[in-house]
Amino acid sequence: MQLFPTWILLMDIMNVTLVPYGNAQEKFDGKQWQFTCQHGEEECLGNMIECLKLYEPTVQWESIVTCVKGDQGNKLMHANAQLTDTLKPAHQYVPWVTLNREHTDAMQDKAMSSLFNLVCSTYKGEKPVACTGETKTKPTTYCMN
Known part of the structure; x- marks a missing residue:
């Protein structure tokens, strides 16, 4: 539920790679x-x-x-x-979130609780407008054609 709204707000600083494979x-x-x-x-x-x-x-x-x-x-x-x-460390569950090709339990917990805040807080460049204010309430539904 967090990925799409976070990406909409932060697409200029956020690259997303989805890897459908899981525990196969x-x-x-x-x-x-x-x-x-x-x-x-x-x-x-x-x-x-x-x-x-x-x-x-x-x-x-x-x-x-x-x-x-x-x-x-x-x-x-x-x-x-x-x-x-080739994930290092090897994934233990899904989803397995990596940030800049790294994974930690703490980062995973932050991604699962607030991906938006995690991306904003770890981004090293100039923060986009979406990151500079209070955490915005993000809509939970979208209409896509």
């Missing part, structure tokens, strides 16, 4: 990667769809089905596996 495992079967997700096949399918939409936001649903079953979807999911597997 991968194994190469000689032809392609096979994925096993913590919560079953539906989670793996959802992760794959998210990968494809992040890679190509305008892709149509018909193309997603083809891509999920093809090489492109497999390569994108494998890339997310590699990103996840």
